Amino acid sequence: MHTKRLRRATSGPEWLPEPLVRPKGGYTGPMQPVDISGRMPEQSRNAALWVAVLGPFETNAYVYTPDGKNAWIIDPGLEPRAIIDQVNEAGLNVEAVLLTHAHADHVMGLSDVMDAFPGTPLIIHEAEADWPEDPALNLSAMFGMPYSGPKPTRLLKHGDEVSIGGETWDVRHVPGHSPGGCVFVAPGGGVAIVGDTLFSGSVGRTDFPGGNFDQLAESIRREIYSMDGACLCLPGHGPTTTVAQERSHNPFVRR
Numbered sequence: 001m002h003t004k005r006l007r008r009a010t011s012g013p014e015w016l017p018e019p020l021v022r023p024k025g026g027y028t029g030p031m032q033p034v035d036i037s038g039r040m041p042e043q044s045r046n047a048a049l050w051v052a053v054l055g056p057f058e059t060n061a062y063v064y065t066p067d068g069k070n071a072w073i074i075d076p077g078l079e080p081r082a083i084i085d086q087v088n089e090a091g092l093n094v095e096a097v098l099l100t101h102a103h104a105d106h107v108m109g110l111s112d113v114m115d116a117f118p119g120t121p122l123i124i125h126e127a128e129a130d131w132p133e134d135p136a137l138n139l140s141a142m143f144g145m146p147y148s149g150p151k152p153t154r155l156l157k158h159g160d161e162v163s164i165g166g167e168t169w170d171v172r173h174v175p176g177h178s179p180g181g182c183v184f185v186a187p188g189g190g191v192a193i194v195g196d197t198l199f200s201g202s203v204g205r206t207d208f209p210g211g212n213f214d215q216l217a218e219s220i221r222r223e224i225y226s227m228d229g230a231c232l233c234l235p236g237h238g239p240t241t242t243v244a245q246e247r248s249h250n251p252f253v254r255r
C-alpha cells in the first residue's frame with residue numbers, strides 16, 4: 001500500500017483514483033496491519049488497526065480494535081469482503097461502523113457489512129445524515145452505480161466523542177471536501193483517521209457538491225495541523241502520513 005502511486009490532477013488539489021485493478025478473488029485483501037505501536041496510551045497496548053484498499057476508487061477501509069474484542073469498521077467501500085473476513089478471523093464484535101464522510105467510495109460496502117453484522121450502529125456527522133441512502137447525495141448515481149445504503153443510527157457534531165472498549169476518541173468536524181467530513185482522533189492524539197480531508201502530499205478534492213477549498217484549508221489548519229506533529233494520519237486513499245510531514249511539505253495547504 002505504501003508504494004502505491006497517487007496520481008494528482010494537474011489542474012488543482014484533488015486525488016484521482018488509479019485505474020481499476022481487480023486482483024484475483026475479486027477484492028483487494030486480506031487486510032494489512034498498520035503499525036500503531038507506541039502511538040496509543042499504555043492502557044491501549046492491545047490495540048490493533050488494519051487497512052484494506054477497496055474497490056475501483058482504491059478506498060482505504062479500516063478495522064480498529066482497542067482490545068482484541070471490540071471493533072470499529074471505518075469507511076466500508078465497495079467489495080468489503082476483506083473487512084468481514086478480518087473481523088471474523090480475529091473473532092471481533094463490531095461495535096459500530098464509523099464514516100469519515102458519505103461519498104460513494106466510502107459507503108458502498110455498508111449493506112454487505114450490515115448483512116454480515118446485523119444491527120451494527122452506523123455513525124456519521126449530522127450534515128450527511130441523509131447521504132448513505134441517497135444515490136444523488138452520495139454521488140453513486142453520478143458514478144453510474146446508484147447505491148442506497150442504511151440510515152445512520154447516530155449523528156455526530158464537532159466535539160462529540162465516540163467510545164469503544166473503554167477508549168474515547170474525539171470527533172472533529174472538517175468540512176471542505178464534503179459538508180459533514182469528520183476526523184476521528186485517538187486518545188492521546190497519536191493516531192487520527194482523516195478521511196478524504198488530507199492525504200500524503202495532497203488534499204481532498206473540492207469540486208464535488210458541497211465542497212469548498214478555502215473551507216478545506218481552514219479545516220486542515222484548525223483541526224489537523226494543530227495536533228502534535230508525530231500524530232499518524234490515516235487517510236481515505238493512499239499511504240499514511242504524519243501531521244509534521246504535511247504541515248511542512250504538503251503542496252496545497254501549509255501551516
Ligand SMILES: [Zn+2]
Nearest residue numbers: 101103177196
Ligand atoms: Zn470523498
Ligand SMILES: [Zn+2]
Nearest residue numbers: 103105196236
Ligand atoms: Zn474517497
